[in-house]
Amino acid sequence: MAQDTRLDAVLHRLDEGLDAALDRLAAFLRIPSISTDPAHAGDVRAAAAWLRDELAGIGFQAEIRDTPGHPMVIARSQPGGARPLLFYGHYDVQPVDPLSLWDHPPFDPVIEDTPAGRVIRARGASDDKGQLMTFVEAFRAWREVHGELPSDLILLLEGEEESGSPSLRPFLHENADELRASLALICDTELFGGTRPAIVTQLRGLVGEEVVIRGADRDLHSGLFGGLAANPIMVLAQALAALKDGDGRVTLPGFYDGADDLTPELRRDWESLGFDAGAMLGRVGLSHPIGEAGRIPVEMAWNRPTAEINGITGGYTGEGFKTVLPAEARAKVSFRLTGRQDPARIRAAFRDHVRSFLPADCTVEFHEHGGSPASVMDTSDPAFAAARAALGDEWGQEAAFIGSGGSIPIAGDFKTILGMDSMLIGFARDDDRIHSPNEKYDIRSFAKGARSWARILAALR
Missing domain, CATH: 3.40.630.10 (Zn peptidases)
Known part of the structure; x- marks a missing residue:
């Protein structure tokens, strides 16, 4: 037959x-x-x-x-x-x-x-x-x-x-x-x-990290200690804000090692797909793509590595207002990897980056949440x-x-x-x-x- x-x-x-x-x-x-x-x-x-x-x-x-x-x-x-x-x-x-x-x-x-x-x-x-x-x-x-x-x-x-x-x-x-x-x-x-x-x-591959920064042994009154004592949220915010530059590139040393550019053939194939970033964003109430300068949207979505902050906690977040310097701040951060990027090297670079922002009175610990290559x-x-x-x-x-x-x-x-x-x-x-x-x-x-x-x-x- x-x-x-x-x-x-x-x-x-x-x-x-x-x-x-x-x-x-x-x-x-x-x-x-x-x-x-x-x-x-x-x-x-x-x-x-x-x-x-x-x-x-x-x-x-x-x-x-x-x-x-x-x-x-x-x-x-x-x-x-x-x-x-x-x-x-x-x-x-x-x-x-x-x-x-x-x-x-x-x-x-x-x-x-x-x-x-x-x-x-x-x-x-x-x-x-x-x-x-x-x-x-x-x-x-x-x-x-x-x-x-x-x-x-x-x-x-x-x-x-x-x-x-x-x-x-x-x-x-x-x-x-x-x-x-x-x-x-x-x-x-x-x-x-x-x-x-x-x-x-x-x-894309993935590196997940949770970072915890601790300062004083208790929450502090911001009137008595503000401007004098280290504020873990401020330390964490400064470290996270410095992860990207004004062009949307990740600043970690060696981050782009192994992140291969598109071949001309694959770029032509992907451009011919008619990927509509505006329509994709419009379905979730957004309209403007962000990312690395000079990259097309489909490339940013599929072939470029990322650094994203997935959650931040610390201090008083309940109803009303409480003027404190928190004793602790936490963030969950993920990196999507492409090409031949090494998850272990990315994780180490991120930890070194956070430590570089740490004042003498603060400590930091990290919790690993998975890692896999592209x-x-x-x-x-x-x-x-x-x-x-x-x-x-x-x-x-x-x-x-x-x-x-x-x-x-x-x-x-x-x-x-x-x-x-x-x-x-x-x-x-x-x-x-x-x-x-x-x-x-x-x-x-x-x-x-x-x-x-x-x-x-x-x-x-």
């Missing part, structure tokens, strides 16, 4: 089975698998068991693997394929607070008609249960049509992504020989502009061209190779621990309200996402 005919039969099965697939997704969404809340530990395990049973039912050898935290689900089809592929997704979800802002109970999924089309609304609908189920449904249709799964598929489904993945790296190290494949496929990203398929080929994929691998063509066949327009301003550390872990690149393909939209009340996933994204994975499977077999 010709390959196109084999694929057409799978696509037809996906189309005719869409309602049943949505029922399965709804059952999955009803499980409140909130990994950050110990009260939901049983629900997280129930979601893992649900996935194991679904995958076993379509022919995978599937099992739950315990970790010090929440379990992993590992599944594999028969070995022997020319190119082993590892699929990654996560089945845990974010908390639902504030509950009062949900229009429906967050774990009672509903299908709604909206001006943009039908959606399924529930916590986890987009991040990441709906996305994960797109490739599970593609596997299911393949098995139902052809009587067997494609060979050498490995699934790694995590239950701690929304709580920092504390068990993931040790698990990868301990099971590297079992999990190593030629390529990882991750479904946790978006369509470009809400309609165009996209393959993320680079991700990920840049080797798009010369023929799989990228094959997947790009498959996505173009499904969506009627060429898939874009794009960057992402966010960080997906698992892609870096697959590279450093398992020695393989990742292909990040997702079908979410930027209005899916992930991590927020009333999260949703477009039915079109779900249906065409499953069809897209079927096409990619056929192209990579």
Whole structure:
């Protein structure tokens, strides 16, 4: 049987089975698998068991693997394929607070008609249960049509992504020989502009730091001590304000080492995407891009490193007014990294920078909150061209190779621990309200996402 005919039969099965697939997704969404809340530990395990049973039912050898935290689900089809592929997704979800802002109970999924089309609304609908189920449904249709799964598929489904993945790296190290494949496929990203398929080929890395500056052994009266005693908030504010110069460049020594500029080819590709920074900002009540002078907006969003202050606390912040010099000030600061920037060097440079502002009577301590390098994929691998063509066949327009301003550390872990690149393909939209009340996933994204994975499977077999 010709390959196109084999694929057409799978696509037809996906189309005719869409309602049943949505029922399965709804059952999955009803499980409140909130990994950050110990009260939901049983629900997280129930979601893992649900996935194991679904995958076993379509022919995978599937099992739950315990970790010090929440379990992993590992599944594999028969070995022997020319190119082993590892699929990654996560089945845990974010908390639902504030509950009062949900229009429906967050774990009672509903299908709604909206001006943009039908959606399924529930916590986890987009991040990441709906996305994960797109490739599970593609596997299911393949098995139902052809009587067997494609060979050498490995699934790694995590239950701690929304709580920092504390068990993931040790698990990868301990099971590297079992999990190593030629390529990882991750479904946790978006369509470009809400309609165009996209393959993320680079991700920014991340350094997170909390800094605590302490001065006197108690809050001080600002009339008695102001102008005489050190004020930790002032010290912290001066250090943070000095992180950037007037052109928006980060001032830490060596900060831009390894932050590669765009190649001319990639710049042309990205400029042709029509990235609209004004529209993006307009959706959140802003209008004017800021950043490094001389950089185009899409470059600032995807290919330039950043320094951002995420929160500051200290002193009296209650109702009314209290004139004190606080004994302590805290800030949380994050850096997004690009290219070959070294997270350890960035962290050390930031700490040295803060210490340089410290007067004799103040002390400082730092608390590390994660660090991972940027990920840049080797798009010369023929799989990228094959997947790009498959996505173009499904969506009627060429898939874009794009960057992402966010960080997906698992892609870096697959590279450093398992020695393989990742292909990040997702079908979410930027209005899916992930991590927020009333999260949703477009039915079109779900249906065409499953069809897209079927096409990619056929192209990579």
